[in-house]
Amino acid sequence: MDLNLIDALRSTGAVREFEDRPVDRDVVARVLDTARFAPNGGNQQSWRVVLVEDPATKAAMRDLYVPGWLEYLEMRKAGVQPWAPIGDPEGEAAAVERARRLTHDEAAAAAGGFAAHFDQVPVMAVILADLRLLAGTDRDLGRYTLVGGASVYPFVWSILLAGHAEGLGGVVTTMTTTREPEVRQLLHVPDEFAVAAVLALGYPVKRPRNLRRDPVDSFATIDAFDGPPVANP
Ligand SMILES: Cc1cc2nc3c(=O)[nH]c(=O)nc-3n(C[C@H](O)[C@H](O)[C@H](O)COP(=O)(O)O)c2cc1C
Numbered sequence: 001m002d003l004n005l006i007d008a009l010r011s012t013g014a015v016r017e018f019e020d021r022p023v024d025r026d027v028v029a030r031v032l033d034t035a036r037f038a039p040n041g042g043n044q045q046s047w048r049v050v051l052v053e054d055p056a057t058k059a060a061m062r063d064l065y066v067p068g069w070l071e072y073l074e075m076r077k078a079g080v081q082p083w084a085p086i087g088d089p090e091g092e093a094a095a096v097e098r099a100r101r102l103t104h105d106e107a108a109a110a111a112g113g114f115a116a117h118f119d120q121v122p123v124m125a126v127i128l129a130d131l132r133l134l135a136g137t138d139r140d141l142g143r144y145t146l147v148g149g150a151s152v153y154p155f156v157w158s159i160l161l162a163g164h165a166e167g168l169g170g171v172v173t174t175m176t177t178t179r180e181p182e183v184r185q186l187l188h189v190p191d192e193f194a195v196a197a198v199l200a201l202g203y204p205v206k207r208p209r210n211l212r213r214d215p216v217d218s219f220a221t222i223d224a225f226d227g228p229p230v231a232n233p
Contacts (some may be wrong), residue, residue: 003165012160013211015169016114018202023122025051027166028201034165035158040151041135047155047196048128050187055119057186061126061198062119064182068175069115070099070107083178085144115175122202123170126183127156128193152196159199169204172197 032049040046052058074095075082083092102110118124129152136148160170176183180195189195220230 008161008164010211011207011209012164013208014171015202015204015207016171016200017205018122018169018200019205021122021203023168023202027168028123028125031159031162031166031168031201034162035155038155038158040155041137041147044130044133044135044151046130046133047152048130048193050126050128050189052124052126052187058119058121058124060186061124061176061183062116064179064186065118065173065175065198066107066111066115067099068178070102070110071096071178072175073110074099118173118200121200123168123200125159125199125201126176126187127152127159127196127199128189129196130193132192149196156197156199159201163201167203168201169207170199170201172199174198 028051036045052061072082075092078091078095078098080088080091080095108116129148131148134148134151136145138145138147156172160172163170174197176198177195183189183195184191184193216232217229221227222230
């Protein structure tokens with residue numbers, strides 16, 4: 001599929017429902033072959049990808065996804081911004097505790113569609129980042145570090161975009177990162193690597209339209225944070 005770049009950037013929304021149709025490994029390889037041109041600090045290309053194909057391993061990954069998802073739901077229910085670096089640790093801890101106390105049936109009901117069937121996604125791609133190669137220029141600021149991730153998430157986004165051009169849809173997921181030690185153990189990942197995301201990809205049942213995002217004048221200003229807004233086009 002030949003996608004206009006601007007259209008692709010404006011229409012690559014999250015897809016969580018997939019046709020029951022496998023994706024050839026060749027197609028995934030082509031997507032990765034394009035995504036590898038993503039920008040990254042010092043061109044160190046810290047990313048590694050593990051395609052999880054074995055059904056038992058996929059099921060184990062689902063089991064590492066669901067607890068984080070239940071915690072997320074409880075935090076949202078309590079009005080807590082989930083895992084915000086500047087947040088409400090007490091409200092968060094209480095929500096996490098509530099999630100851990102859910103009965104099996106309550107948890108199954110809450111986990112619902114995508115989380116409960118996470119193992120069924122046609123392509124499960126675990127994206128890892130080599131912490132020895134990231135350019136974390138904000139590492140020593142004494143606050144939550146953000147910049148290192150910028151050397152791997154453009155690659156993740158490029159996978160979604162290149163996938164779109166192949167007729168695929170997908171979604172970035174990070175619930176399993178809350179269980180990183182278990183993911184590492186399951187997939188034999190060395191300690192020097194962080195789990196950046198798990199991508200689900202497949203042929204979409206339907207593609208999201210009209211993505212909702214805030215307008216330019218709500219987030220861009222001139223000369224200073226409190227400067228005049230950049231007018232919407
Ligand atoms: C860093 C990141 C983490 C995300 N984690 C999850 C996740 O764990 N599970 C999920 O279903 N969606 C996840 N998403 C998808 C977001 O929910 C989605 O991008 C957002 O709601 C916008 O959706 P839209 O593009 O369809 O409008 C994540 C997206 C990003 C960029």
